[in-house]
Amino acid sequence: QVQLVQSGAEVKRPGASVKVSCKASGYTFTDYYIHWVRQAPGQGLEWMGIINPSGGGTSHTQKFQGRVTLTRDTSTNTVYMELTSLRSEDTAVYYCTRADAVPSSRAEYFQHWGQGTLVTVSS
Amino acid sequence: DIQMTQSPSSLSASVGDSVTITCRAGQSIPYNLNWYQQKPGKAPKLLIYAVSSLQSGVPSRFSGSGSGTDFTLTISSLQPEDFATYYCQQTYNIPWTFGQGTKVEIK
Numbered sequence: 001q002v003q004l005v006q007s008g009a010e011v012k013r014p015g016a017s018v019k020v021s022c023k024a025s026g027y028t029f030t031d032y033y034i035h036w037v038r039q040a041p042g043q044g045l046e047w048m049g050i051i052n053p054s055g056g057g058t059s060h061t062q063k064f065q066g067r068v069t070l071t072r073d074t075s076t077n078t079v080y081m082e083l084t085s086l087r088s089e090d091t092a093v094y095y096c097t098r099a100d101a102v103p104s105s106r107a108e109y110f111q112h113w114g115q116g117t118l119v120t121v122s123s
Numbered sequence: 124d125i126q127m128t129q130s131p132s133s134l135s136a137s138v139g140d141s142v143t144i145t146c147r148a149g150q151s152i153p154y155n156l157n158w159y160q161q162k163p164g165k166a167p168k169l170l171i172y173a174v175s176s177l178q179s180g181v182p183s184r185f186s187g188s189g190s191g192t193d194f195t196l197t198i199s200s201l202q203p204e205d206f207a208t209y210y211c212q213q214t215y216n217i218p219w220t221f222g223q224g225t226k227v228e229i230k
Contacts, residue, residue, distance in 0.1 A: 035219070045159075045167065045210055045221040061124075061218040095166055099214075107173035108214040109157045113166035 002026040004034075004096050004114035011120045012086050019082040020117045022096030029077040030054040033099045035110065036070065036081045038092040046092075050099070051079055086121045093118050125149050125213050129222035135230040142198045144225045146211035151191045155215035158187055158196045161224075162207045170209075171196065201227070 007021040036048040049060030051070040058070040069082040094117045097110040126149035159167035169178045171187035184199040211222040
Protein backbone atom coordinates (compact mmCIF):
# COMPACT_ATOMS: atom_id res chain seq x y z
CA GLN A 1 0.00 0.00 0.00
CA VAL A 2 1.04 3.60 -0.53
CA GLN A 3 3.02 4.98 2.40
CA LEU A 4 4.72 8.29 3.03
CA VAL A 5 6.93 8.13 6.11
CA GLN A 6 8.41 11.36 7.41
CA SER A 7 11.38 12.05 9.63
CA GLY A 8 11.00 12.79 13.31
CA ALA A 9 10.30 15.95 15.26
CA GLU A 10 12.89 18.72 15.31
CA VAL A 11 13.67 21.59 17.67
CA LYS A 12 15.61 24.45 16.13
CA ARG A 13 16.89 27.86 17.18
CA PRO A 14 15.76 30.97 15.31
CA GLY A 15 17.94 31.49 12.24
CA ALA A 16 18.75 27.81 11.86
CA SER A 17 17.66 25.47 9.07
CA VAL A 18 15.66 22.27 9.10
CA LYS A 19 15.45 19.46 6.55
CA VAL A 20 12.46 17.14 6.69
CA SER A 21 12.40 13.90 4.73
CA CYS A 22 9.48 11.97 3.26
CA LYS A 23 10.13 8.41 2.15
CA ALA A 24 7.64 6.97 -0.33
CA SER A 25 6.80 3.32 -0.83
CA GLY A 26 4.12 1.17 -2.37
CA TYR A 27 4.07 2.84 -5.78
CA THR A 28 6.35 4.05 -8.57
CA PHE A 29 8.04 7.06 -6.99
CA THR A 30 8.47 9.05 -10.20
CA ASP A 31 4.82 8.76 -11.26
CA TYR A 32 3.31 11.20 -8.73
CA TYR A 33 4.09 14.75 -7.65
CA ILE A 34 4.71 15.36 -3.95
CA HIS A 35 3.44 18.47 -2.20
CA TRP A 36 4.30 19.98 1.17
CA VAL A 37 1.64 21.43 3.46
CA ARG A 38 2.16 22.90 6.91
CA GLN A 39 -0.09 23.61 9.88
CA ALA A 40 0.84 25.97 12.68
CA PRO A 41 -0.54 25.12 16.14
CA GLY A 42 -4.29 25.66 16.21
CA GLN A 43 -4.27 27.01 12.66
CA GLY A 44 -5.37 25.85 9.23
CA LEU A 45 -3.58 24.12 6.38
CA GLU A 46 -1.05 26.05 4.32
CA TRP A 47 0.25 24.81 0.96
CA MET A 48 3.99 25.32 0.64
CA GLY A 49 5.27 23.78 -2.56
CA ILE A 50 5.47 20.91 -5.02
CA ILE A 51 8.18 18.71 -6.48
CA ASN A 52 8.13 16.46 -9.50
CA PRO A 53 10.08 13.37 -8.41
CA SER A 54 10.72 12.46 -12.03
CA GLY A 55 12.52 15.55 -13.29
CA GLY A 56 13.07 17.33 -9.98
CA GLY A 57 11.23 20.48 -11.02
CA THR A 58 9.75 22.47 -8.16
CA SER A 59 7.42 25.34 -7.38
CA HIS A 60 6.57 27.00 -4.10
CA THR A 61 4.45 29.78 -2.78
CA GLN A 62 5.92 33.27 -2.88
CA LYS A 63 5.76 33.47 0.92
CA PHE A 64 8.72 31.09 1.16
CA GLN A 65 10.75 32.62 -1.65
CA GLY A 66 14.43 32.14 -0.96
CA ARG A 67 13.86 30.06 2.19
CA VAL A 68 12.51 26.73 0.98
CA THR A 69 14.26 24.09 -1.11
CA LEU A 70 12.56 20.92 -2.31
CA THR A 71 14.72 18.06 -3.50
CA ARG A 72 14.41 14.36 -4.17
CA ASP A 73 16.58 11.24 -4.22
CA THR A 74 15.28 8.70 -6.70
CA SER A 75 17.69 6.04 -5.39
CA THR A 76 15.90 6.02 -2.03
CA ASN A 77 12.44 7.24 -3.11
CA THR A 78 12.73 10.14 -0.73
CA VAL A 79 11.82 13.80 -1.04
CA TYR A 80 13.18 16.53 1.19
CA MET A 81 11.95 19.93 2.31
CA GLU A 82 14.57 22.30 3.67
CA LEU A 83 13.52 25.56 5.30
CA THR A 84 16.18 28.11 6.22
CA SER A 85 16.32 31.24 8.39
CA LEU A 86 13.76 29.75 10.74
CA ARG A 87 11.63 32.01 12.88
CA SER A 88 9.08 31.31 15.59
CA GLU A 89 6.25 31.60 13.06
CA ASP A 90 7.64 28.52 11.28
CA THR A 91 6.70 26.35 14.26
CA ALA A 92 4.28 23.91 12.68
CA VAL A 93 3.55 20.36 11.65
CA TYR A 94 4.90 19.79 8.15
CA TYR A 95 3.18 17.21 5.95
CA CYS A 96 4.20 15.66 2.66
CA THR A 97 1.34 14.47 0.51
CA ARG A 98 0.96 12.79 -2.86
CA ALA A 99 -1.15 14.36 -5.58
CA ASP A 100 -3.55 11.97 -7.30
CA ALA A 101 -5.82 12.87 -10.19
CA VAL A 102 -9.06 11.74 -11.75
CA PRO A 103 -7.99 9.96 -14.94
CA SER A 104 -8.08 12.15 -18.05
CA SER A 105 -8.92 15.27 -16.07
CA ARG A 106 -7.24 18.06 -14.15
CA ALA A 107 -9.11 17.20 -10.97
CA GLU A 108 -6.34 16.57 -8.46
CA TYR A 109 -6.45 15.85 -4.75
CA PHE A 110 -4.43 14.63 -1.76
CA GLN A 111 -5.37 11.05 -0.88
CA HIS A 112 -2.12 9.97 0.77
CA TRP A 113 -0.39 11.92 3.50
CA GLY A 114 2.69 11.49 5.63
CA GLN A 115 2.24 11.34 9.37
CA GLY A 116 3.53 14.88 9.82
CA THR A 117 6.73 16.26 11.31
CA LEU A 118 6.58 18.80 14.13
CA VAL A 119 9.20 21.51 13.77
CA THR A 120 9.54 23.74 16.82
CA VAL A 121 11.49 26.98 16.53
CA SER A 122 12.41 28.36 19.90
CA SER A 123 15.29 30.12 21.56
CA ASP B 124 -3.62 33.22 -5.42
CA ILE B 125 -7.20 31.92 -5.26
CA GLN B 126 -8.73 32.71 -1.87
CA MET B 127 -11.04 30.11 -0.39
CA THR B 128 -13.57 31.29 2.18
CA GLN B 129 -15.44 28.78 4.32
CA SER B 130 -18.47 29.41 6.45
CA PRO B 131 -19.22 29.05 9.21
CA SER B 132 -15.88 28.94 11.03
CA SER B 133 -17.46 26.72 13.64
CA LEU B 134 -20.80 25.16 14.41
CA SER B 135 -22.43 23.15 17.15
CA ALA B 136 -24.69 20.28 16.23
CA SER B 137 -26.21 17.15 17.69
CA VAL B 138 -25.86 13.56 16.61
CA GLY B 139 -28.37 12.95 13.83
CA ASP B 140 -28.43 16.56 12.63
CA SER B 141 -27.85 17.51 9.02
CA VAL B 142 -24.95 19.92 8.62
CA THR B 143 -23.92 22.07 5.65
CA ILE B 144 -20.60 23.82 5.23
CA THR B 145 -20.05 26.28 2.41
CA CYS B 146 -16.89 27.23 0.56
CA ARG B 147 -16.55 30.17 -1.82
CA ALA B 148 -13.63 30.55 -4.23
CA GLY B 149 -12.22 33.91 -5.27
CA GLN B 150 -12.59 32.90 -8.92
CA SER B 151 -14.21 30.11 -10.88
CA ILE B 152 -12.54 26.75 -10.22
CA PRO B 153 -14.79 24.47 -12.36
CA TYR B 154 -14.45 21.05 -10.72
CA ASN B 155 -11.19 21.43 -8.80
CA LEU B 156 -12.65 21.43 -5.31
CA ASN B 157 -11.92 18.91 -2.57
CA TRP B 158 -13.03 18.43 1.04
CA TYR B 159 -10.95 17.04 3.90
CA GLN B 160 -11.70 16.05 7.47
CA GLN B 161 -9.07 16.50 10.15
CA LYS B 162 -9.07 15.26 13.73
CA PRO B 163 -6.63 16.52 16.38
CA GLY B 164 -3.11 15.23 15.96
CA LYS B 165 -3.91 13.51 12.66
CA ALA B 166 -3.22 14.22 9.02
CA PRO B 167 -6.19 15.41 6.95
CA LYS B 168 -8.37 12.73 5.41
CA LEU B 169 -9.83 13.10 1.92
CA LEU B 170 -13.64 12.94 1.92
CA ILE B 171 -14.78 14.38 -1.42
CA TYR B 172 -12.80 15.14 -4.57
CA ALA B 173 -13.74 16.90 -7.81
CA VAL B 174 -16.70 18.64 -6.10
CA SER B 175 -18.93 15.61 -5.59
CA SER B 176 -16.98 12.34 -5.90
CA LEU B 177 -16.99 10.36 -2.67
CA GLN B 178 -13.60 8.95 -1.75
CA SER B 179 -13.58 5.18 -1.36
CA GLY B 180 -14.45 4.10 2.17
CA VAL B 181 -16.10 7.39 3.14
CA PRO B 182 -19.68 6.99 4.41
CA SER B 183 -22.45 8.02 2.04
CA ARG B 184 -23.79 10.55 4.57
CA PHE B 185 -21.07 12.86 3.23
CA SER B 186 -21.85 14.62 -0.03
CA GLY B 187 -20.54 17.55 -2.01
CA SER B 188 -22.07 19.85 -4.57
CA GLY B 189 -21.57 23.16 -6.31
CA SER B 190 -19.98 24.73 -9.33
CA GLY B 191 -18.03 27.77 -10.39
CA THR B 192 -17.25 29.58 -7.17
CA ASP B 193 -19.75 28.21 -4.64
CA PHE B 194 -19.56 24.75 -3.12
CA THR B 195 -21.07 22.86 -0.20
CA LEU B 196 -20.27 19.87 1.96
CA THR B 197 -23.28 18.22 3.58
CA ILE B 198 -23.27 15.63 6.33
CA SER B 199 -26.76 14.17 6.28
CA SER B 200 -26.93 12.57 9.73
CA LEU B 201 -24.08 13.58 11.99
CA GLN B 202 -22.38 10.72 13.81
CA PRO B 203 -20.12 10.94 16.88
CA GLU B 204 -17.03 10.26 14.75
CA ASP B 205 -17.83 13.23 12.48
CA PHE B 206 -16.93 15.85 15.08
CA ALA B 207 -13.79 17.29 13.52
CA THR B 208 -12.51 20.19 11.43
CA TYR B 209 -13.34 20.31 7.73
CA TYR B 210 -11.36 22.06 5.01
CA CYS B 211 -12.10 22.81 1.40
CA GLN B 212 -9.24 23.04 -1.11
CA GLN B 213 -8.90 24.26 -4.68
CA THR B 214 -6.51 22.54 -7.06
CA TYR B 215 -7.23 24.71 -10.08
CA ASN B 216 -4.17 26.91 -9.77
CA ILE B 217 -0.93 26.70 -7.85
CA PRO B 218 -0.74 27.55 -4.97
CA TRP B 219 -3.40 24.98 -4.05
CA THR B 220 -5.13 26.95 -1.35
CA PHE B 221 -7.30 25.74 1.52
CA GLY B 222 -10.24 27.32 3.26
CA GLN B 223 -9.67 28.38 6.85
CA GLY B 224 -11.55 25.40 8.22
CA THR B 225 -14.90 24.70 9.87
CA LYS B 226 -14.87 23.10 13.31
CA VAL B 227 -17.89 20.90 13.95
CA GLU B 228 -18.51 20.54 17.68
CA ILE B 229 -20.97 18.60 19.79
CA LYS B 230 -23.95 20.58 21.03
